[in-house]
Amino acid sequence: MLNLVHAAFTLTLLASLLSGQAVEAVNFNMLLSSAAKAVRFTSITTETKSSNPPSLGELRRKYSETFKFSGPRVKQIALTFDDVPDPRFTPQVLDILKIHGIKATFFVVGHRVEKHPDLLKRIYREGHQIGNHSYSHPLFKNKSVNEFQREILQTERIIYQTIGIKPRYIRPPYGEINEAQLKWAKKEGYRIINWNVDSLDWKGLNKDKVKQNILKSVGPGSIVLQHAGGGHGSDLTGTIKALPEIILSLKKRGYQFVTVPELLQAGKPSK
Numbered sequence: 001m002l003n004l005v006h007a008a009f010t011l012t013l014l015a016s017l018l019s020g021q022a023v024e025a026v027n028f029n030m031l032l033s034s035a036a037k038a039v040r041f042t043s044i045t046t047e048t049k050s051s052n053p054p055s056l057g058e059l060r061r062k063y064s065e066t067f068k069f070s071g072p073r074v075k076q077i078a079l080t081f082d083d084v085p086d087p088r089f090t091p092q093v094l095d096i097l098k099i100h101g102i103k104a105t106f107f108v109v110g111h112r113v114e115k116h117p118d119l120l121k122r123i124y125r126e127g128h129q130i131g132n133h134s135y136s137h138p139l140f141k142n143k144s145v146n147e148f149q150r151e152i153l154q155t156e157r158i159i160y161q162t163i164g165i166k167p168r169y170i171r172p173p174y175g176e177i178n179e180a181q182l183k184w185a186k187k188e189g190y191r192i193i194n195w196n197v198d199s200l201d202w203k204g205l206n207k208d209k210v211k212q213n214i215l216k217s218v219g220p221g222s223i224v225l226q227h228a229g230g231g232h233g234s235d236l237t238g239t240i241k242a243l244p245e246i247i248l249s250l251k252k253r254g255y256q257f258v259t260v261p262e263l264l265q266a267g268k269p270s271k
């Protein structure tokens with residue numbers, strides 16, 4: 001049994017890595033709990049041969065037009081900022097983007113828009129793309145499709161009341177989503193946007209670490225995950241300090257910064 005436990009844990013980790021599984025704000029406890037689930041599943045499936053729920057990697061392949069982790073391999077990069085609006089960090093990120101003439105994509109949390117509607121108005125007014133990051137930032141993986149719909153539609157309503165648009169792009173908190181939710185999103189014409197470059201900035205990393213995490217793995221068509229908002233005690237100073245240097249370094253390498261829809265549209269004939 002010990003071997004099985006170990007194997008399942010290793011497999012879970014490996015599968016996460018191989019599938020490019022999005023790990024936002026993951027912690028060791030979460031990994032342990034998913035390993036424990038995998039063990040339970042393995043124990044059951046050895047007897048019943050019932051199938052595991054598909055991994056994020058499998059869902060990405062099965063729903064490749066809806067579920068995106070990156071764009072086509074063009075010399076463009078989409079910077080994305082989650083958990084906004086937050087008056088502590090979002091204005092500073094917006095100031096930097098404005099100085100450098102860059103448009104990014106911001107994934108907004110409904111309950112934060114209720115508190116800071118003017119900040120969402122500013123993001124939108126300055127030409128950035130707006131995406132839906134749920135109302136209360138839950139882990140959707142184990143929730144029902146109804147709960148997913150409620151969170152997405154509630155936030156959509158709040159965004160619409162504030163700036164008059166309905167975002168077509170959803171980023172599920174922690175990058176986690178299940179197949180039923182993905183099917184609904186596809187049917188309704190949404191796109192689910194994860195990332196293939198993770199700054200891990202939510203950990204409160206310093207400027208150099210944030211910069212290193214991004215620059216070491218960024219490439220043509222990358223979608224980069226950063227934050228411009230956070231919970232109590234979160235410190236995004238590293239992100240804010242690193243941002244100008246990341247922008248200059250990537251511009252020097254010949255990259256152009258675009259929003260997520262622009263990146264996904266790259267290489268396709270314009271409508």
Ligand SMILES: [Zn+2]
Pocket residue numbers: 082083133137173174
């Ligand atoms: Zn988030």
